Amino acid sequence: MKRILVVAVLLSIVIAPLGSFASAQEGDPILIGLQGPMTGDYAYEGQGFEKAVQLLVDQVNEEGGLLGRPVEIVIEDDAGDPTQSALVADRMVDSGVVAVIGAYNSTATEPASEIYAEEGILHITPSSTATRLTEKGFTQFFRVCFLDDRQALFAVMAMDEVLGAETIGILHDNSTYAQGLAEWTQVYAEEAGLEVAFFDAINPDDQDFTPILTNIGQAGLDAVYFTGYHAQGGLLLRQTAELGLDIQWMMGNASNNPEMVEIAGVAAAAGTFITTEPLPQDLEYPEAVEFVDAFIEAYDEPPASVWWLLAAEAFNVIAHAIEETGSTDTEVLAEYLHNDFADYPGLSGPIIGFDEKGDRLGTIHALYEINEEGVIAYYPEQPQPATEE
């Protein structure tokens, strides 16, 4: 943060004497904002954003920049906090960025998105999945992550294609997130012709789920999708084994946690499927492999979270749009992303395009399985992404 400030100050000292007021087209850097939690609870993610985006900026600059101009990132810390986020957004606007990547959490993204929309600055979030963010009619707001309904679609495809299930059950825990995911799953399952023969919720304060497990066990289901969190997931798996029931479990991304295996016990957890955003090193696309290798070379560690990779993805999308349109004007860029941007080889897989709300089409989720050693491992057989409607 400090280093960048110093660089910025130095740069302004160097550039100011050149007196080029109207030289936006000349050699001035293109400023791209990165807003994220550099401190606070999510600092781990925000700092990863910075590493990932800086890596690509350096690469772009080595190859001569965009439109012949160098690229520079402007980093602002919102600490994941909505109040700070609004202040950050104002500062971003003042600094003259052409586009902003961020924020990390939906709560922080929301107030900033209002300001960027008002000021007409292209805004892409790598990681905020709250549905309502794209419900406000903003024309220059996009996301490279996927909403929970995409995970639901993926889970249905996995149960349908990989498990060959015909009759399924869905179990949630009454939290907003889990219930949403469960309801979307029901919608897509019925669309896909699967029979949802069981749909119910647990109370996450409970310790004992044997009554509902007994019901599930008697319902004759091919697979059951649990959309809640890992602690209850672990208890469900353990008690399934305790009751001697034969239930094929599949869990949502809130259960993607080794602690679930610990709670369940390896024997009870083995054979359970998990739908989740893949870990960066499990992505097999050449662009992803290349990115992960470059990341390791630069920082001596692999990108730990898929959200880091998606921050890089957001930068690539912006850079690509600028190159293709030859413009840094938000309206032109947004128009391009909505209408002409298609089948781009993204780091997290091909980006089919963005819909009219700015949400990414397709799905990134992957199928994992808890193997015999209790490790959550990438499953060799993945459902094939459907050609998008």
Add this chain to the structure above:
Amino acid sequence: METFLQQLINGLTIGGFYAVVALGYTMVYGVLKLINFAHGDMFMWGTLTGWALLTTVFASFTDMDVIAILAASVVVLAFIGVMGMTIERVAYRPLRSAGRLSPIISALGAAFALQAVARNVSDARWRTYPEGLLAELPNVQLTGRVSLSGLQVLMLVTCAAVMIGLYLFVQRTRVGTAMRAVSLDHDVSRLMGINVNRIISLVFFIGPALGGLAGLLIGIYYGSFNFTLGWVFGLKAFIAAILGGIGNIPGAVIGGFILGISETMVVAYGPDIGLADASAWKDAIAYVLLITILIARPTGILGETVAEKV
């Protein structure tokens, strides 16, 4: 029918745990007319202590888990028992003549203190017992699809043994007679030569010790816990005690089983009577049942035989 039997077993298991924890509430209420809100958290401390022992000191006993568990049980009984006596001495006895409200606030304070320490000790994370404890216990396949795990049998037998043992202790021994006397009248008991403070200390040893043992059993049975366990289970057990008639030992047991079985049956048969999300409704329905019973019998199911209070 098979499903019903299976659900009955599930309900009995849950109810058994409620019942043992409810004993602690009911005993203390019997002698002091005090709702010991710290009881649920002492019970959770039993789980926590058991976890600490089985994952460290007794971790090397993995081949002899029966011995490890027996040793852990002894330590938990002693430790939680002494914890109960200490809390009584420090937080309740000085307030004994201060009316009824002050001790309740003090009890809540003790509960929060216990919970806060447990939170820090466990890093507020879910903690897990060693895997495969007592895994050699066979599952009993009753008929077709009804199964009763060895662990469930052990839990039920232990709960039953504790409850019967306690009942006999209170009814048939000299000390038990003294306890019943204290529960009737402190002053008259003192005139009869009973050391009332010592009896109260003993009650505060036995109740929490049994709660702690139940905590250890829950840890073994469910395999994992976090520091909020005492709050949830404690509340249910408290309700079980009221339901059965607080102050009454067989009442606490009956209340525990009624609550456990009725909760289970709501989840089991809720969907059949058109109740979606039966799990979410479970507590609401269980409490409506509680209120109904209390309206019909304000002192609880067995609450009227006042002379038998402990």
